[in-house]
Amino acid sequence: DFTKSNEWTGAKSFNRKSLHFIGSNPNPYEQAIAIIGRTLAAFDEDNLIPCYGFGDASTHDQDVFSFNPEDRFCNGFEEVLGRYKEIVPQLNLAGPTSFAPIIDMAMTIVEQSGGQYHVLVIIADGQVTRSVDTENGRLSPQEQKTVDAIVQASKLPLSIVLVGVGDGPWDMMREFDDNIPARAFDNFQFVNFTEIMSKNKAQSLKETEFALSALMEIPQQYKATLELNLLGRRNGNLPERFPLPPPMDGRSSSYNRPKASSRLPSFEPSVPPYQPETYHVRSSPAPPATSSASDNQLCPICLTNPKDMAFGCGHQTCCECGPDLQICPICRAPIQTRIKLY
Numbered sequence: 383d384f385t386k387s388n389e390w391t392g393a394k395s396f397n398r399k400s401l402h403f404i405g406s407n408p409n410p411y412e413q414a415i416a417i418i419g420r421t422l423a424a425f426d427e428d429n430l431i432p433c434y435g436f437g438d439a440s441t442h443d444q445d446v447f448s449f450n451p452e453d454r455f456c457n458g459f460e461e462v463l464g465r466y467k468e469i470v471p472q473l474n475l476a477g478p479t480s481f482a483p484i485i486d487m488a489m490t491i492v493e494q495s496g497g498q499y500h501v502l503v504i505i506a507d508g509q510v511t512r513s514v515d516t517e518n519g520r521l522s523p524q525e526q527k528t529v530d531a532i533v534q535a536s537k538l539p540l541s542i543v544l545v546g547v548g549d550g551p552w553d554m555m556r557e558f559d560d561n562i563p564a565r566a567f568d569n570f571q572f573v574n575f576t577e578i579m580s581k582n583k584a585q586s587l588k589e590t591e592f593a594l595s596a597l598m599e600i601p602q603q604y605k606a607t608l609e610l611n612l613l614g615r616r617n618g619n620l621p622e623r624f625p626l627p628p629p630m631d632g633r634s635s636s637y638n639r640p641k642a643s644s645r646l647p648s649f650e651p652s653v654p655p656y657q658p659e660t661y662h663v664r665s666s667p668a669p670p671a672t673s674s675a676s677d678n679q680l681c682p683i684c685l686t687n688p689k690d691m692a693f694g695c696g697h698q699t700c701c702e703c704g705p706d707l708q709i710c711p712i713c714r715a716p717i718q719t720r721i722k723l724y
Contacts, residue, residue, distance in 0.1 A: 383506035385437035385477040391507045391548035395576045401507050401548050402470050410547035412463060414505050414575050414592075418545075419459025421593040422501075427718060430455040432491050433462050436484050438473045440629055443480035443511070443524050446487050447626040465628075472629040478511035482527035483623070485535055485542065490623045492538045497615045499539040499604060503596075505575075507548040509555045525554075529562055536565035537617055539607040543596050544572045567606035571599045604692070605723045613696040682711055694719030 388401040392410070396403070401410050408416065423429070433449040433456045441447055449456055449465040456462045481504055488502040511524045521529065535542060546552050555572045562570060573596045579588050607613055681687045687700035697712040701722060709716055 383437050383479065383504070383508075384435050384441075384473050384475055385479050385507070386475045387477065387479070388475060388507045388548070391550070394549045395580065396548065402473075402475075404467055404470055410575065410579075411466065411505055413579070414545050414547060415459060415463055415466065417589045417592055418503055418596065419462070420589075421597065423459055429458045431459065431462055432456075432487075433465065434484055434487055434625055435469065435473075435628075436481075437475070437477055437479055438629065439476040440474075440626055441483065442476055443478045443527075444483060445626050446483045446623075447628055449628060451627055453625055469628055474629075478524055479506070479508060480510055480524035480528055481506070481544070482524070482531040485528070485531035486621075486623045487625060488540055488542075489531075489535055489538055489617075489620055492540050493616055493620055493622070497539055497613055497617075499541075499607060499613060501541045501543060501597075501600060502535075503543045503545060505545045505547060507546075508550065509552060512554065532562050532570050533565050534620070536567055536569045537612070538620075539604075539612045540569060541600055541603045542570045543600075544570070545575050545596060546572065547575045549576065550574075566610055566612075567603060568599070569603060571596070601721070601723065604721060608692055608696060608698065608723075683707075690723045692721045692723055693717050698723070 384402070392399050392401045392403075396410060399409075403409050432453075434446040435441070435449065436446045437443070438447070448454070449462070449469065456465060484504055485502065488500065492498065492500050510522070510528050512522045516522045516525075532542065544555060546555060552572070552574055573592065575592060578592045578595060581588055581591075679688055681689055681698075681700035681703055683699050683703035687702055689698035689700060691701045691704035692698045693704070693710050693715075694717070695710050695713050695715045697710050699707065699711065704720055707717055
């Protein structure tokens with residue numbers, strides 16, 4: 383989130399500095415990226431991460447820009463952090479704030495992957511823009527487009543996690559989390575990064591709590607995409623979004639470039655990482671098997687236990703049979719991903 387409000391929403395939580403201030407210590411955006419990176423890195427099979435910015439003078443509330451030229455994905459979270467620190471000094475922060483363009487971009491990526499499960503993590507300093515003349519009970523244009531995008535995204539195997547950094551306010555985002563209507567499944571989760579990281583406890587415990595809070599709904603959301611047969615197929619009715627190139631206009635700004643001695647946050651976990659039951663799956667999924675409703679509830683191997691383990695291809699067995707399998711018993715695809723369902 384590269385909107386102008388980042389310059390003042392760190393007044394309380396970041397010592398009156400811009401939330402994008404680049405110095406010897408990581409800013410809130412760098413911290414959030416690093417913690418999420420430590421948690422998810424082991425589960426991203428190809429280590430390629432699509433990464434985009436929004437809200438600056440080139441995108442406003444209409445577009446996103448890619449972190450790399452030609453929309454090349456970042457190779458691991460280390461490159462995400464490296465590119466972030468290179469891009470920040472080039473930016474003119476602007477606005478208004480809308481999450482619709484970045485959600486649209488994520489939907490394009492899911493479609494291009496053939497319907498593989500993805501998690502979109504949005505890191506932002508504030509809620510969607512709501513002007514003072516917006517009547518009570520009505521949504522601003524940016525709010526309406528964001529709500530529409532979240533509803534549309536529920537037709538795809540896509541989970542959305544909004545990480546709030548800075549001072550907020552976050553009341554509207556909590557309402558988004560709880561009251562978005564007419565979705566195929568609950569695909570949106572809001573986490574207050576500042577609230578968790580300001581607690582009086584050990585840093586490792588705060589990082590673990592943040593990771594748990596951000597990803598705790600993912601297993602159930604993944605299960606919903608299986609039950610709705612969203613995996614492994616294209617929607618076919620979505621407009622394709624193309625990102626802008628990264629900003630290259632190099633301006634003088636208040637954001638210090640990292641010194642030569644500055645180091646990116648370490649990706650060696652200080653505590654055993656939370657093991658989320660979700661993956662950024664890149665293996666080619668097969669369409670879900672069709673069978674009777676009663677058969678669909680039982681493991682196809684033992685025909686006794688209920689299905690509670692899913693593979694990257696979308697097929698399921700029970701947790702007793704699944705760990706010993708090397709290939710899917712339904713589509714014969716090699717098993718690289720196992721997800722426990724609850």
